[in-house]
Structures are given as C-alpha cells and as structure tokens.
Amino acid sequence: MNKQRTHQRKDTAFRYLALACTGLGLLVLALLLYDIFARGSGRLSWDFITHLPSRFPEKAGILTALAGMVSVMVLTMIFAFPVGIATGIYLEEYGTRNRFARILEINIANLAGVPSIIYGILGLEIFVRFCRLGNSILAGALTLALLILPVIVVSTREAIRAVPRSFREGSLAMGATQWQTIWNVVLPSAFGGIITGLILAISRAIGETAPLIVVGALVYVPFIPEGPLDQFTVLPVQIFNWISRPQAGFATNAAAAIIVLLTFTFVLNGIAVYLRHKWYKKVKH
C-alpha cells in the first residue's frame, strides 16, 4: 500500500517536472520576443525601412538588405522549386523500387543533414569562383537553392504519398498514361501539401545567415542591387553585422531589423500551418 503511494507521488512529480520544462521553453520564447520588441520597436519606423545603411546607427536603414533579400529569395525559388518538386515526383512515382532510387534516397537524407555553412563553402568554390559569378545575388541564390532542395524533396514526397492509391488506379484504369495520371490526378490532390512544404523551405532560406556570409554577402552595401550579378546583403547578414559592433545604437538597430525578419518568418510559417490544416482536412474526407 505504501509502495503504491510512492509510485503515485513519483507520477505526480514527473507531471510537474514536464510542465516546468514546457513552461521553461515557452518562457524563453516569451523573453526572447519581449526583449526584442522592448529594444527594437521604438527604432522601427518608415525611415528605418527606406534608408540606406550608414556608419551612424540613428541614420542607418535596412533598404538594401530588404531589396537584397527579396531578390535572392525570388531567384532561389525559381531554381529550387522546379528541381525539388521534380525530384520528389520521380522518387515517389517512378523510382521507388530500383537501386538508383535507393541511392538517391540515402543521398537526400544525407544532404538534409549537411550543416548549412558547408553549402556556403560549396557555393564559394563552384558558383563564386569556378562559374565566376563573384559575390553576386545569383551566386547567393544558387547556394540557398541547393540548401533547401532536400527540404522541398522530402515535403513533396510526403504530400504525394498522402494521395490515396485508388486515385491513381482509377486514372490508369481509364487509360491515362503514368504522366497524365500524375499531372491530372496526383499533383492536384497533393497541391496543398506541396505548397506548404515550399513555403516552409523559403521561410528557412530567409533566415539563413552563415552560407551567405561564406559566399560573400557584404556587410556594407550602400546601393540597391539592380541585376542578378550585383553584390548584395540580406537582412540576417545585416543583423549579424550590427550585433558585432560595439556601439549600443547598433544593437537597437539589430533588434528593429530582427522584428522585420521575424515578421517575414512568422507570416510565412502561419500561412504554411493554415494551408496544411486546410489540406489535411480535405485529404481525410
């Protein structure tokens, strides 16, 4: 009887411990967001968004970093989305049984685990030096495209796998070819899931800092890039640069820039969560 009570006490103790762990995680999240808002929200203004960088913290703005970020993201999407989706389709619909597909699968799992800074080194040697693209938007975008490729492949595969087998069989039985089945039946059904994966991938790319530093995203760009071969900086690199400076004014700038960056990340993630929720409901019915 006594033993049972100790067991029950342990059980309750674990519950409190687990709640404490959960609470600590959420507390850190709250503290992080609070601190950034407390420091940065006062600095946030239309001027801050539309000004060029400056040596003086109170004059500096994030216009070039924002412009660089948008250009890099657009190009990254153009490169990574088609290739990632195509690879996902191939692995899920064509090559699930052969040896080549198995090698591809292990390879993609490995790529997903390669630290992002290694992609930076790859981009530096292949795109910046070998292809002579220099420290350009194009080189940065190609590097990020390779980085998010495995993420897109994995999410595309999951979305396609969720399409019931009977859909494909119905289409094939009507005399459609394999590609017609994929294009007209599988992809429309998997669309929501694929889009969710793409949004999450781009949200990850937006926050990446290290690989772009390695391919040479500059810390000081006094102009708005006009073409894909121009030099550039992006918001996270600008933030890193401001954090590294001793003057307190730059820490305030960094906090304000982080608010802008987090807005992008949270909006994208929010859209992804919403779409996934909607899509799952549809698939289930």
Add this chain to the structure above:
Amino acid sequence: MNRLLTWFEHIFSDKAMMQERIIKLFLMLCSLLTVLVTLGIIAVLAVDTFRFFQVVSIIDFFTDTQWTPLFEDKHFGILPLLTGTLLTSFIAIIIAVPMGLTIAVYLNEYAPKQFTRVIKPLLEILAAIPTVVYGFFALLVVTPLLQKIIPGLGGFNALSAGLVMGIMIMPYITSLSEDALRAVPGSLREAAYGMGSTRLQTAFRVMIPAASSGIMVSVILAISRAIGETMIVAIAAGQQARLTLNPASSVETITTYIVQVSMGDVPRDSIEYKSIFAAGMALFVFTFILNNISFWIKRRIGNKYE
C-alpha cells in the same frame, strides 16, 4: 549500341510514349542533380583540404594544441576548434535531450489532447526562429543574466551559446521522440496499465524502451545539428580558438572559424583561405558519420512497430 538503337526506335514510334519517356528522363535528371551536389561538396572539400595538407603536416593538424592561422606565428592544430565545438554542443545536448524527451513523454502519455494541440505549435515556433536571432538573444540577454549569477563571466562564453542552442534544438527532439512514441502500439501501453503500472512506469519501462531506436535517432540528429550550428556560437561564444573545456571560457568552433575567415580579407590562394576547407572537411566528416549512424539505426531496428 544495338539496344540503344531499338530504344530510340521504340520511343519515337509513339508520340504519347515519347512524351512519357522524355518526362521521365527530365525528372530523373533533376534528381540526379542532388547526387551531383553531394559529389560537389566532397570534391570541393577534398581538393582544397589536399592542398592544405601539402603545406601543413597532417600530424601537426591533429596534435598541435594551437589554432592561429590568422596570426603572425601560424599554428594549425584543429584540437582547440574541436574542443570548442564539442563543448558548446555538449552543453546544448544536456539541456535539449532531457527537456525535449520529458516534454515528448508528457505530451504523449499524460497531456489532454487539447493541451497538446495548443502547446506543440507554440514550441515549434522555437524551431522556426532564425539562428542569428538566437545569437542576439544569447549575447544580449542570456549572457548578462548569467553574469549576475556567475560573477566574472566574460562577455563571450561557451555556456550562454550552448544553453541557447539547447533551447533551439529541444523542439526537434520533442517532435522526433513524440513520433517514435506514437508509433508504439497502444496494446503495449494497455498491457502495462493492466498489470497495474502507473503512467510513469508505463512511460519509462514500456514506452521509452519500445521507442528507443527512434529516440536514439532524434538524439543523434540533434548532436549533428549542434555541431553544425553556426550563428549562435559565432555571435555569443567568441572568436578565439582555445584548448579548454571550461564552459565559462570563450571558445571558437569550427563553424565560427569559417565565418571569421569569410568576413575578413583573406587572399584567395593563401594558406588561411585553404584552412577553411580543412576545417569544413572535419565538420562534414563529423556530421556525415552521425547522420549515417542514425540512418543505420532507423533501417536496422527502426521499424519494429511501424
């Protein structure tokens, strides 16, 4: 050759068939690109690492206790970078694994469904925040807090970076371990309850052992992430390579060194420039081994209950 000819005849004989083949070929070429990326990474790292070792002795690389490529008196001993990397990762893991696993067990075995549905997405926000933001948080919030508890703690230290990295990695462990726990058949849990076990006993003596391979995978992947993490340590742990295991000390990790060289004006063909490839190779080999151990576990023992 003959086979190739018949293949061509075959695919050109029928328009629909040709279209099918071309599309399949295109999809295959796209997926081939992912293999090229891997080969590219290995080739790029190998070539410059080889050039690096033509200048620096491989024995010095593994035994010298100093890493000072950017100083006048150059030493190329990877040990200080390795200890820096392992120290920050170790701190992160001893925070992330117990916390992440406890939360996973709680969400799976104790919590009401409604609670899980609210808490899980909130915790996943932690995984979505860019690492440069965590770096800011570690340097400007956590370090000053720690300085109040530990007097004399420097502005850059392994402890603060490691702790924040642990919080960042925790949701991965929670999410992967929870998947593993959920894959365990409910009948095992019911059997344990039937024998009169408490929930705690069920969780730790039945569910966790049954899900152990999935949990191991989550821990290994978390270690691999911690080793490859860059911005938090580059911002908050300092940029001085030091052979120490003291968490209060400032340390430099492999990833930080690569960032440090990339930020500076290092001539393209200098030994400093080549040294980032040797450092990158060490990092790549480390994470590659860890990732493949996790795949191996998943394949060999993983699908016991799936």
